[in-house]
Amino acid sequence: MSTPTLAPAALTPVDPAYAAAVAPFVTTLQPRPDLVVEARGPGDVVAAVRWAGAEGRAVTVQATGHQLLTDLGGSVLVSTRHLDSVRVDPATRTAVVGGGARWQQVIAAATPHGLAPICGSSSHVGVVGFCLGGGHGPLSRAFGTGADQVRRVRIVTADGVERDVDDVREPELFAALLGGKTGFGIVTEIEIALHPVTRLHGGGIFFPGEASPQLLAAWREWVGTFSDETSSSIALLRLPPDPALPPPLRGAFVTHLRFAHLGTADEGAAILAPMRAVATPIVDMVDEMPFAAIDAIHSDPTEPMPIWDDSATLSVLPAEAVDALLAVAGPGVETPLIMAELRHLGGAIARRPQRGHDAVAGRDAAFHLYALAPMFPPVAAVAPAAARSVVDALRPWASGGLPNFQGPAAGGRLGPLWDDPTTAFLTRVREAYDPDGMFRTVGLRG
Template identity: 85%
Template sequence: MTTSITTPTTTPTFVRPDDPAYVAAVAPFVTTTTPRPDLVVEARSPADVAAAIRWAGEEGLPVSVQATGHQLLSDLAGSLLVSTRHLDDVRVDPVTRTAVVGGGARWQQVIAEATPHGLAPICGSSSHVGVVGFCLGGGHGPLSRAFGTGADQVRRLRIVTADGVERDVDATREPDLFDALRGGKTGFGVVTEMEIALHPVSRLHGGGIFFPGEASPQLLHTWREWVATLPDEASTSVALLRLPPDPSLPPPLQGAFVTHLRFAFLGSAEDGAALLAPMRAVAEPVADMVGEMPFAAIDTIHSDPTEPMPIWDDGATLRALPAEAVDALLAVAGPGVDTPLIMAELRHLGGAIERRPEGGHDAVAGRDAAFGLYALAPMFPPVAAIAPAAARGVVDAVRPWASGGLPNFQGPAGGGRLGACWDDATAAFLAGVREAYDPAGMFRTVGLIA
């Protein structure tokens, strides 16, 4: 790696660390780590990406990619960062029920274009997340039990590989690369465009119910048995939340320890209420926000943060959730535990997630998992020093029942073990595809970013 870099003479906009625009160009959503690549290209077309990658190959520079900055595993020092945030066009075709999205588009843009046609994408719990990074990592959201993962919706991708070549990839054109991209997450190139399937969904019966944190033992034990009764059209997660004294929160939730039940159901309001009855009977809610809602309001189910912040997160998948696993989780994150954790969450998986599309192959991790576990702690002083251990402790507590992980739920703690998300056969397949399209390791020598 040279210490002096000559800015390439190409059409893209390149930004150096001493440029006033540099801070905005590299700004991530998760601010735990400050990116400091040697150079940034603000791509405004696939041709910009291709030119930048060809130049990086000539210079021997590793290449990293950022759309929204929700997942950063290193500071990217010594690399060329390709920012795709300006490649954010979204085009919806209501006849074919598809959307073509740019490499930097967010789910909120797809939702805005799709919902007027009564269509919905398979997005995550937050519409602020980028479409491409979500789908490349598999992508699990409130409709995934009914329709599959985000990766299952991908019909076509346009990608610039390490040789600087733009490639249109689908089930018939370079099928191995197509299979690897759908779930393999990183190390193949820069996706500049993606075509995804949409579904005829315009409303949900869903939302969140906040229960007193002290009721979490009864709630979690009831929840683990209750989920077995749910149809694929229903999805749920439950989170132990330690909320800040934020005046923007409803007064009963400010500074409170609560158990947050999340629920999304495609059926009728009457059937949804009947499904929820066993959980509502466990304890008196602090706030019950479940009801009929337009799909466009899907963010309100989880109410994920929308402002950048420093966090330490960790996660795993579980093959089962026996009573002992719930007790182990409560011992490190439940009532009376002194911990810096903001959240310890269990997500119910299964349903269409575990069913690979007919005749298809992909690299989606965790299809056979029953639950996903996710822990999150803030990296603010004075708890920053103990936050990593707290998040790790949640995952370690349920280690006897763990089966792997989901690539999109591997934060800084998971950087060195991202490969453990896949089984041996899939990991070997991904390694072979990376070797074929990136033999010099241009995209494999820096931390993952999405």
């Protein structure tokens, strides 16, 4: 196979730098593209796409590698991780972000101006993949999804043309990108809205896992009282005996309540009081916090690891659904699961912006269910079934899924995440801009 002439290099599996160039954050699957191009600028992306088109090669893209669905075999992988510039305009409350930048870089650039992005639960995730997949985070109930913040996208389409798209310039492609996730091209730059948020009342509370029946029962009713300024999730965690964890949490089964409130500290404490009264906390970390510390709410892992995850959106969460979750992940259950999580949705997530059409999935969902298991021996053989058992247990109340939570269980397929009209729209736009299927959905950008 001939290779394109690009700077700095087009790498094949025999090159010493290949492994580092393709290394993902989620290491369950090891990417094995035929060729990897590490783009140092938009011109490298254009050249790689034009070369692949001339050679009849499939193209995939990776920024941080948080969300691989296949091993990318047979494709040309364009890595955008070096396209990580961030420019903040305080006057317009916007940021222009390179295709490979992570949220932590946007937060670092925005917070000195008293501004904040609508990011996810971990700032280690890539901005583009988050926003193109919809994007749900601790402030989404107040401000909408990550896709709702996007003002402009610069993308290299299958014809090797770099395009600026927005509500006016190629609006159908722009609408498809907002939630359609993948298969339209390679994003080199994205412009997003920022918000005047400097602090919040939030954090996490770790309760004994044995109290999970009482906590989940109280939580499902408690979140129904929220205004849009308040959000919460709750997770059943089986923590490893990690020396980095506080001693009471090492190797423990716990219930982790996550909380974020944009109002005053007194308001936040009053809202949280009913849950604090349900059980005695092991560790209570909810307090006033600067926005830059938002990762502390979920305390997601920051080191690469192999996992198997499965997920679904839920239309409702009746008491029977809580019982079903406890039956597969609650106290006394032998399971390799690290986490079984429920996130409360609604609020601004459910309201489509007035600007026009988009492809954000799950706006009508009330909750999101997520299950995660490690793929380490000896539990790797049973991890997929354990994650699937959580989703299957709550299947009667499931309404669909979110693109950003489709892991290896999706098998490289997006599945029925959108309604029929949106699926038809996405298919039509993909065929218009990529008629030969160059950007095959053999993986989701992460």
